[in-house]
Amino acid sequence: MNDAFLKACAGEPVRPVPVWIMRQAGRYLPEYREVRGQTDFLTLCKTPELAAKVTLQPVDILGVDAAILFSDILIPLEAMGSGLVFSEGRGPVLDPPFRSEADLDRLHCIDPESEVPFVLETIRILREQLKHKVPLIGFAGAPFTLATYLIEGGTTKSFVHTRRLLFGVPALFASLMELLTDVTIAYLSSQIRAGAQAVQLFDTWAGILSREEYGAHVLPHVKRIMEELSSLGVPRIYFVLDGCHILESIKETGADVIGLDWRTEISRAVSRLGPEVVLQGNLDPGCLFMQEEALRRRVARILEQGREARAHIFNLGHGIMPEVSPEKARLLVEMVHELSA
């Protein structure tokens, strides 16, 4: 098996540098769209054979060094007792939204084996099918990010309800975060026991918080997740979108690998966090619209910066966009391998 990704996670400066792409199983691939054309999104997530199939597509098509479970961060919220509907165009809807003490009673901590068995079954299938290929990454949404979906009832631009709860009713917000932290620990532990060889915690929206708020309302929970998972022996990656202003706090979580978006330069991250840090990232997803030569210069620069860290895993700074050509994505993976050989 190609273990470059796992070695890098463990802090070994592997050459060529391993690469995978956030949302690598997704709409930009015609092979994915074909599967999706036959089923709705939630059914795809809940059907192990299909979820495994789309997970494998980018491994074969792009030649990435890791597979990541195909699923959605909101899956555990439905299992907790929240309504969850994916509507075309409008995105996910969680109804009713979480707004008061009474909403806490509607939600419970999940038992993954009985409540999201399809996720664990997908992992078992994938480990079998990936045996001679690449490692499998499991994942979960981080508590704050999940909380925003529950509180807003879906996606948002203003985060007004989240802010109202966090600033206005901090004790209730803390109770929700406690529960979501318990859920995340149970969920990721089960994924690891089922065979996930690394886990990534996605904190997509934590970057809307100031350092003070992040430190008070998020950091202790993420720290607890990292601590609880540490004995399970797989690398823990923590990705925060737009986390430049809280980089030192992100390190404090104790994650093995820190995922950076395109706005936090790797060189600067190393000078702020020290050369012992293992970093993942961080090409702007928009760079995949560049011409080949311009793209190559960008990739080379990121790889060069990556050498300053203890180890580097190449990735985009956020998910690949549906409008990108699969050929360009394949070229990216090839470039990373060639330029870092």
Place this chain on the structure above:
Amino acid sequence: MNDAFLKACAGEPVRPVPVWIMRQAGRYLPEYREVRGQTDFLTLCKTPELAAKVTLQPVDILGVDAAILFSDILIPLEAMGSGLVFSEGRGPVLDPPFRSEADLDRLHCIDPESEVPFVLETIRILREQLKHKVPLIGFAGAPFTLATYLIEGGTTKSFVHTRRLLFGVPALFASLMELLTDVTIAYLSSQIRAGAQAVQLFDTWAGILSREEYGAHVLPHVKRIMEELSSLGVPRIYFVLDGCHILESIKETGADVIGLDWRTEISRAVSRLGPEVVLQGNLDPGCLFMQEEALRRRVARILEQGREARAHIFNLGHGIMPEVSPEKARLLVEMVHELSA
């Protein structure tokens, strides 16, 4: 006239610290909603008597130290030849969106006196009515932020079309930025000649760019605006949402005052930019959901940090939310004045 705001803009460390609030004329005020109930948003922007009326409301109700022209950053885009409709719920729609060379031919640089006379007339009315009260701030959207609306055809979360143009067709993107820069210079110069005593350039979306992209595609244009306006003798404020990672570049624009959002701590900004900087900001708008005593501690801390800068103008880190109570906003202004007296 209360000139605390203008003195602070000029670098004088005024006590009490002057304060105004982004979107202080807006939906959180019942008095504003009453006016809006009788007219649609664009008509309100284009009717000088009404626009002046809502501009004055927060001056009288909250006791802020500056008035800011009531208008919308998209007004000049319509004058340039773009379609512009504000639809309830969906936000602004600019149709057709800017996607190719041919779209450049549809747009022209504006002559403010003949194409947006209502804005200049509003300013003239306001200067008369504000004579013994507070200074008037004019404003415009910055070229990159305006470009995103033109290219996306409205608001967006992914900025995919903007990225596609910027990374994929950089020469066309640059032409659009040139044109928007010319428009912004013409627009702000006219506002100043009509009586605006300071101007704020809003670059709401520039923070989505990495430092490299900002430096290549945005900085030269904002610099040109600042240079062209410098001879007109009024302070130039530049506000970038989420600009922590490009703070040094923001300083390079030459703006007199740098507006910070709540994620860029004032102390850190001072240590990165030097003590000669004049800063505006930066309470998280969500803090207006806090209880009074907690809010007071936040305000005190920001004021304390503000003393490290050459001068400080208190503001929120982004626009006030419609869900905030006017009483809390009034209390905030009072607190700032009391705590910094």
